[in-house]
Amino acid sequence: MRDTAAGPRLLLRRLRELMAEALEPQARLDRIVHHIAQNMVAEVCSLYVLRADGVLELYATEGLNPGSVHLAQLRLGQGLVGTIAASARPLNLSDAQKHPAFAYLPETGEEIYNSFLGVPVLRAGRTLGVLVVQNRTMRQYREDEVEALETTAMVIAEMIATGDLSRLTRPGLELDLSRPVTIKGMSFNEGVGLGHVVLHEPRIVVTNLFNEDSDEELQRLETALGSLRLSIDDMLSRREVAFEGEHREVLEAYRMFANDRGWVRRLEEAVRNGLTAEAAVEKVQSDMRARMMHMTDPYLRERMSDFDDLANRLLRMLMGHGPEALAGQLPRDAIIVARSMGAAELLDYPREKLRGLVLEEGAVTSHVVIVARAMGIPVTGQMKGAVSMSENGDAIIVDGEDGVVHLRPQSDVEAAYAEKVRFRARRQELYRELRDKPSVTRDGVHIDLMMNAGLAVDLPQLAESGAAGIGLFRTELQFMVASTFPRAEAQEKLYRDVLDAARDKPVTFRTIDIGGDKVLPYFKGVGQEENPALGWRAVRLTLDRPGLLRTQMRALLKAAGGRELRVMLPMVTELSEIRQAREIIDKEVRHLSRFAHHLPTSLKLGAMIEVPSLMWQLEEVMGAVDFVSVGSNDLFQFVTATDRGNTQLAGRFDPISVPFLRLLRQIARTGEKTGTSVTLCGELAGRPISALALLGIGYRAISMSAAAIGPVKAMLTELTLGELTALMDETLDAPTSDRDVRAMLHEFASAHDIPL
Structure with a gap:
């Protein structure tokens, strides 16, 4: 035979x-x-x-x-x-x-x-x-x-x-x-970046293709498959994995692939034909991916990423690849290309080498985008095929203004974008000239332009941007970039550094907002949830684990000794949460007083309005706190019932729409009525067109990324606010709610020579 x-x-x-x-x-x-x-x-x-x-x-x-x-x-x-x-x-x-x-x-x-x-x-x-x-x-x-x-x-x-x-x-x-490739997607953060591709999860390059001993390679393959199956079983057996729902279904799909006899048989056959175990995985993975890419069934095509991830896990086991040190291997002009990534993963990369971020998935309000915006790097999303079309080291241009990526661009395209970068630099110089000028409209209305921050690297931008203060300091970022819970001393040092950098400018610290999509790997209390954005997170979590809030408040109170301390509670849903939090804070104040610690000169407690239930208790909430901040990102996703991380819904609904602007105007008017300070911090504040809408409905304090302050200030200093307010009131009071507010604002700006 x-x-x-x-x-x-x-x-x-x-x-x-x-x-x-x-x-x-x-x-x-x-x-x-x-x-x-x-x-x-x-x-x-x-x-x-x-x-x-x-x-x-x-x-x-x-x-x-x-x-x-x-x-x-x-x-x-x-x-x-x-x-x-x-x-x-x-x-x-x-x-x-x-x-x-x-x-x-x-x-x-x-x-x-x-x-x-x-x-x-x-x-x-x-x-x-x-x-x-x-x-x-x-x-x-x-x-x-x-x-x-x-x-x-x-x-x-x-x-x-x-x-x-x-x-x-x-x-x-x-x-x-x-060949040059142009991919059209969405703009997630403005700016232009020229550089070279760094694949966030680079394909493992198999260099050893041919085996010397098929039996030995089959044994290696069997051992790696066994380890892979054990790791998946371990993930499924953990208590934090829900017993039902989408997360478990994904892991069950992994287990199904890992135990699929057809897949294993193809791997073994490739080894018997003379390939090494890793080359066999590479070959079968590539064949499977090519077939699945051409399937019309969207469910089967979605499973392709599960299969890719499984095959890559197996390759890493076979080749002994662990996490790679990032700093040393990055080019000086790195542009990260990823299917998706978490905020903490982006922070693993050294900021001085980053020129841009390209995401195949994601949404404009996802946390990795928020962090990228704080870092001042251009971001494009919904860039289908970017990962498979890219190789590490490829030349790439990220156009965060038009939502376009040029991969391996031709020389004339590169020259045009180099000129665009020079033009933007000249425009930034113009913004720097505005830095020390007051943020006042043409008709004399003062607007507080605040900046969002979350890490020590953000602090120099406070002076550079000319911000009136820090309207939102995201304290959880310190927790997200750490491998264990930051000790009280480390928290205190960061908060003191922030207040020192701000000098006499106000700083609003948001208490730790973990849970949801901001999972800390070392915090075992948070498990998988079916709807994490609606789950055990933010103030809900810290009230159930008061030790977290007590430790953080003690660090904040010590750091703010002799100064004003502003603290804000995220994800407030009802008044009782404010009362419980205030009791914990008062207890910490009494504890530090007993031991003669230097305390803040004043303590102001605020609440974030991001849960729609607060809309029916606005006056009571404003009576229970010293100030409020509108978290427009979460509020918009909850009002419109759209998951902000869902790629199929990204861009489907416009926050500059009559219904949502009516809701935001109601908050601003209630603040005016009760004498409560109202700030809006979120995606809406950082773009001139949406900031224009906010000013027109009554907001006089908005907080944004440091890079956005210059363009927004350039817009408002050319604005006659009285005319805009009359136009916005007429639009929002009209009986129809389907007017194109965005187009109307562009026409208004064009007619009044307002730069957007």
């Missing part, structure tokens, strides 16, 4: 020898197709490589007219080869000429061949070319022959990816891997 695995093993052994030889790229390719044809008893073996212009060019052949190399061409979707490239699926035909996609290329002399086997050359699910074998006799190629050709294609994919074949490309032409 014939050993069907012997052929592929022999072929891979010969390919390994060829890869080690010092050969020119064309000679290496010619030898490769010769050995494939010989091993598979094929009369023809041909390699087509995809160029940047969407053309598949014949790069090497055994059996066809050698004069057609680098001349024979097919477009994507044209002929059998073009069909394979477009679909990323193999074709195995006993009579190729009867296939409807067959295209005759007279220069190759292939009309005499009947049987045809073609496989895509894949890398990370992306098609780089097509590898073909042909015979005169009509026959169906066996499964082991298909497997052997796919394995060989994987080796060729690495040759293409490493740039070995670029020297064979004719002048003026480029391979697809290096």
Whole structure:
């Protein structure tokens, strides 16, 4: 009985020898197709490589007219080869000429061949070319022959990816891997960044492709699979994982993949054919990804990311990869490209090297975007395909104004954006000239422009931006970037540094807002929740774990000795929460007084209005606190019932709409009526167009990222507020609520020469 695995093993052994030889790229390719044809008893073996212009060019052949190399061409979707490239699926035909996609290329002399086997050359699910074998006799190629050709294609994919074949490309032409790509998505933070790609979760590059001992590799694979299954079972058995719901379903899907016999069988088969365990995972993952990418069922396509993650976990186990040190390996102009990421993960990167952030998913109000905005880097989101199209080190431009990414840009595009960066620098110089000028409208109304902060690195921006103070200091960021709970002394030091940097300017500290999507890995009390934004978080959590709030308040009270202390409670839902929090704070004040600690000269307690239930108790809330702040990000998501992290809903509803502006106006008017200070801190405050709307409905204090203060101040100093207020009142009091407020504000600004 014939050993069907012997052929592929022999072929891979010969390919390994060829890869080690010092050969020119064309000679290496010619030898490769010769050995494939010989091993598979094929009369023809041909390699087509995809160029940047969407053309598949014949790069090497055994059996066809050698004069057609680098001349024979097919477009994507044209002929059998073009069909394979477009679909990323193999074709195995006993009579190729009867296939409807067959295209005759007279220069190759292939009309005499009947049987045809073609496989895509894949890398990370992306098609780089097509590898073909042909015979005169009509026959169906066996499964082991298909497997052997796919394995060989994987080796060729690495040759293409490493740039070995670029020297064979004719002048003026480029391979697809290096072609310029423009991706249109959404703007999450303004600005322009030019730099080089850093993949947040870089693909593991498998360099050791060929095995020396199949049995040893199968044992390595089995051991890694066992460890993978145990780790998933462990995640599922943890108490913090909900017993039902979406989170558990994802983990159950992982477990299903990890135990899928079909997947494991394909891995084992690739190893028996001569690949190492990690190369087998890479090959099967790439094949699976290419197939799933072309499925029309959205649910199955969503599962692709689960499969990718599982395969990457297995690769890391096989290759012993742990977390990589970021600072040393980053280019000086790093632009992070990620499917999604948490705020703490972004803070792992050194700020001085970051030039931008590109997200395939996410929403404008997700916390990673808020942190990126505080860091002053441009961000684009909803950039579909950005990760798979990028390679570490690729040149990239992030246009945070238009929500566009240019990957491997052409020189004229790069030059145009370099000029745009210079223009923005000149505009920033203009904003700096406004820094020390009062924030007063043309008709004499003073507006407090405050900045949001959360880390020590934000503090220099207080003076640089000309902010009137810190309207929101997110104390939880210190907890999110730490590996354990920050000790009371560390908290106290940070709060004292903040107050020292602010000098006589006011600072509002928001008490720790963890839970929801801000999970601390070292805090075991928070488990998976079905609706984390609506769950055990913020003041709800700190009232249930009063030790957290007591420790933080003690640190704040000590740090503010001899100064005013402003503290704000997040996610307040009812008055009783304010009373409970005040009791804890008063207890800490009494404790420190007993031990003669230097206390603040005054203590002001505020509440964030971000839960809609407060709208029906506004006067009572304002009577129970010294000030309120509107958290427009959460308030908007709760009012419109839209998860701010849901990519399908990002941008669906406009916060500058009549219903939401009516609600915000009601808060401002109630503050005026009760004599309570009202500040709005959120996404709305940081863009001139939405800040214009807020000023028009009565807000006189708004807090934003430091980078946004200049553009907003430039807008308001050209504004006659009385005219805008009359227009906004007329619009919001009208019986219809479907007026396009955004368009109206743009017309108003244009008519009055107000810069937006």
